[in-house]
Amino acid sequence: MFQLDIVEKCKANDRSAQLKLYRQYCDGMYCVAMRFLKNADDAEDVLQEAFVKAFQKIHQFKGEVTFGAWLKRIVVNKCIDFLKSKKEQTIALDESYMSPVEHDDWTIEEGIGMDDVKEAIVKLSEKYKYVVMMYLVEGFDHKEISQVLDITETACRTRLLRGKGQLKELLQSKKYEMRRNNS
Structure with missing residues (x-):
């Protein structure tokens, strides 16, 4: 209830409420940005742009999900x-003819840690x-990922x-490298 009150105040352009929301979410959202961008300056810039957009579009927040999920x-x-925008060229791939096989086994071998997984991603x-980062790390489902990346759910x-x-x-x-280095 407390959070919805703050959001309603933000919709009324209450600067102190906006500051409260910013302080509540800035650290967590910075971590999200860093997972994607791997650069502190870029993450801070993108984070600021995201908060500006969020406050500009806050009237679109309907409370169907948590504010944190909406902001994320x-x-x-x-x-x-x-x-x-940093990438000069992208090659479009028509994946409409492909049909995926559902397989949700995400187990990894013993001895591989979370840092190894993040490094591999x-x-x-x-x-x-x-797609992998949004699914595994951020917890998005296929529908959300397809909307964000503007691809089909099949793709x-x-x-x-x-x-x-x-x-x-x-x-x-x-x-294999770990075993070779340990022998």
């Missing part, structure tokens, strides 16, 4: 927009990296499946 989506969109090719599922395959390969080679 804006931050992720801003991060992806930033990354797209960064090494994934661009079109798989964001999202396909990219997740292929990204998962690449991720497993990277983690297996990491485990």
Whole structure:
């Protein structure tokens, strides 16, 4: 209830309420931005843009999800927009003919830690990296990911499946390196 009161005050352009919301969410949203951008200056810039957009569009917040989830989506969109703007060329791939196989086994071998997984995600090719990151790390579902990335849900599922395959390969080679270095 407290949060909805603050949001309503923000809708009325109450600056102190906006500051309260900013302080409540800035650290968490900064972490989200850093997971995507890997650069503190870029993350801070994108975070500021995301908050500006959130306060400009706060009248669109209907309370169907938590404010944090709504804001996180804006931050992720801003991060992806930033990354797209830095990339000079993108190659469009028509994945409409592909049909993914559902497989939710995300187990990894013993000895591989979360840092290894995050490091491997960064090494994934661009079109798989964001889908895997949004699904595994940020907890988005296929519908949300497809809306954010402007791809079909089928393409999202396909990219997740292929990204998962690449991720497993990277983690297996990491485990092989660890064994080789320990012998």
